Amino acid sequence: MDKHALENYLLEQIPLARAMQLSVDAASPQALTLTAPLEPNINHQGTVFGGSASAVAILSAWLLGTARVQEEGLQGRAVIQRNEMRYDRPITGRFFATAEAAGGEDDWQHALDALRRGRKGRIRLVSRLVCDGKAVGELAGDFVLLS
Amino acid sequence: MDKHALENYLLEQIPLARAMQLSVDAASPQALTLTAPLEPNINHQGTVFGGSASAVAILSAWLLGTARVQEEGLQGRAVIQRNEMRYDRPITGRFFATAEAAGGEDDWQHALDALRRGRKGRIRLVSRLVCDGKAVGELAGDFVLLS
DSSP states (O other): OOOOHHHHHHHHHHHHHHHHHHHEEESSSSEEEEEEGGGBBBOSSSSOOOOHHHHHHHHHHHHHHHHHHHTOOOOOOEEEEEEEEEESSSSOOOOEEEETTTTTTHHHHHHHHHOOOOOOOOEEEEEEEEEEEEEEEEEEEEEEEEE | HHHHHHHHHHHOOOHHHTTTTTTEEEEEESSEEEEEEGGGGGGGTBOOOHHHHHHHHHHHHHHHHHHHHHHTOOOEEEEEEEEEEEEEEEEOOOEEEEEETTTTHHHHHHHHHHHHHSSEEEEEEEEEEETTTEEEEEEEEEEEEOO
């Protein structure tokens, strides 16, 4: 997958992604990593605001879902239905959010098959946040793939 | 509580709140409502991006926690530990997020008493999202009050 094309798509579609100064660090059909600097996402403590951390994690999962649907040659989009987010440590600098299917490639095949048959595909995506080599938080989100 | 002072505090402390064009709609020791317009928070479908909805809900809860600690004359701050968020309907315009304690005033008294004794106060805050008079989503977050 072309990470520059994905980044342009993200920044065009979601103005808040520009405000957060997001970029795509890596992208494959199985995993997608977004990264953001501290400054535009800072809070009153000089660390990353939890809502920014959560939004970056959601976007990594959403962009992976959208990109994977396109990669398979399908018409469709990913919509979030619910998520849980855990904030494990203060995020003190540039951070990374890597999204993948909670259940691996089998989950993708199941969800994409449903979409091919004109039904809704359901998939749970997990995004792990890392700063300075340490795990700092994790989001799990339930997404629907719709044509 | 002075909603203009709270709004200024929010916009000074959290740059992303400025990018989202947040304002404080109402504030009392029991409940705080933030509001945001569609445009800076829009997604690829012309509705509110889930990460923005979640961030506004988190900020309503965080600002209520912070303001309540100050209102009680205590030194302290609110830190989010985890949250769950449900996205029930597309958000098609200006939206409102109203935060309050999940268990009402008893929860506040318990958490504030802990803070007064030099311990960590723990409180679960809920933020309900409304657009055009309809419930569109809900966040529940576990916060720690720290001195």
